Amino acid sequence: MKHTLMPFLICPECRQTLMLSTFKEQNHKSCEVIEGLLTCQSCTAAYPIIEGIPLFNSNSFCLHAEFVRKYADKIQQSAQLIDKATIFSKIHGQTQERFGHEWMNYPGPMAEDRKIFLEETQIPQSDWAGKTVLDAGCGMGRYTRIAHDLGAHVIAMDLSHALIRLQEAAFNSDRMHLIQGNLLSIPLKEESLDTAYSIGVIHHTPSAKEAARQLAKTVKPGGHLSFWVYGTAGSFKHFQTNPLRKDRTGLKKIILLAWFIVGIRQFISDFLRVVTIRISHKCLYLLCYPLALLGKIPFIKYLTFSVHPLWRVRLQENFDWLSPPYQSHHTKEEIIQWIQEEGFDLLKILPHGFVPKPGVLGKKMSIRPSDIKK
Numbered sequence: 001m002k003h004t005l006m007p008f009l010i011c012p013e014c015r016q017t018l019m020l021s022t023f024k025e026q027n028h029k030s031c032e033v034i035e036g037l038l039t040c041q042s043c044t045a046a047y048p049i050i051e052g053i054p055l056f057n058s059n060s061f062c063l064h065a066e067f068v069r070k071y072a073d074k075i076q077q078s079a080q081l082i083d084k085a086t087i088f089s090k091i092h093g094q095t096q097e098r099f100g101h102e103w104m105n106y107p108g109p110m111a112e113d114r115k116i117f118l119e120e121t122q123i124p125q126s127d128w129a130g131k132t133v134l135d136a137g138c139g140m141g142r143y144t145r146i147a148h149d150l151g152a153h154v155i156a157m158d159l160s161h162a163l164i165r166l167q168e169a170a171f172n173s174d175r176m177h178l179i180q181g182n183l184l185s186i187p188l189k190e191e192s193l194d195t196a197y198s199i200g201v202i203h204h205t206p207s208a209k210e211a212a213r214q215l216a217k218t219v220k221p222g223g224h225l226s227f228w229v230y231g232t233a234g235s236f237k238h239f240q241t242n243p244l245r246k247d248r249t250g251l252k253k254i255i256l257l258a259w260f261i262v263g264i265r266q267f268i269s270d271f272l273r274v275v276t277i278r279i280s281h282k283c284l285y286l287l288c289y290p291l292a293l294l295g296k297i298p299f300i301k302y303l304t305f306s307v308h309p310l311w312r313v314r315l316q317e318n319f320d321w322l323s324p325p326y327q328s329h330h331t332k333e334e335i336i337q338w339i340q341e342e343g344f345d346l347l348k349i350l351p352h353g354f355v356p357k358p359g360v361l362g363k364k365m366s367i368r369p370s371d372i373k374k
């Protein structure tokens, strides 16, 4: 963790200032705090820094017993801390473990990443340099690297330990910061960022709307918020006005059939997930191997959850669909309302293919609509 991250950090519990105690530092491109403690000046909550990454999840101490033993004289253990860790693990533990497994096994950066990143954030290539941005739910940092290479100062945040795959890149740059934390209580100051983006993540939290609200808070007036979520068939009235990618406009001719198939597909997926979220993630991972192989067979492949040309990606994408305990589906109308309630003007809606993928790019107004009403 670089010292330049400190002005952005706050306690996720009470939103007050944190104090840094450094136990071990190393010089890389910048001076990095490898081990340390962030302590809240108000509520006395404490967050460890381990392997150069500040960890804001309430179960961090429980998952790092060796760190606790090593610095026992500096860490105040209490029954309250253990209670908080238990509650956190109950709500987020499975998501943390399963996505950690997925992103640790996901193939490294791929040639297609930049194109996908620019399309899905809907922010032009020229608008990243010099901006301070949050990659919310970065996984192993597939898109963090792109934002960084386009010249942004990136804060990459994820619930899982897969962030560790970005450690070397972060050590080699003074523009990349890593934090482990939860999108429902983001440990960043309000209105401190130029841009916050989240690519296909917030529907895996217990409340996608609340995660969007938390993301929106981090953005400065005049700054941008971009995210997309899993879509749903919704009402036909809304479905038929979904924006389609240029290469998919032919779907307009069979839009009623498309609406029906999307609805059936979601029904089957919900049915399967009743089982798949309850079996161990290692077992499920094995079951995804035959699905990944079927993903290469013409026509049959559409019965699986990935048709990516690389089998290792198909394996992860099938697991990605079937394993997360939380998976909500939304319409574009819902997410447009979410950002407007947080004082954002809608700039763009993400066009998509057969399966709806509602995504928005918004710009924060100087005054929120709720403030005008007052």
Ligand SMILES: [Zn+2]
Residues within 6 Å of the ligand: 011, 012, 013, 014, 015, 016, 040, 041, 042, 043, 044, 045
């Ligand atoms: Zn606090």
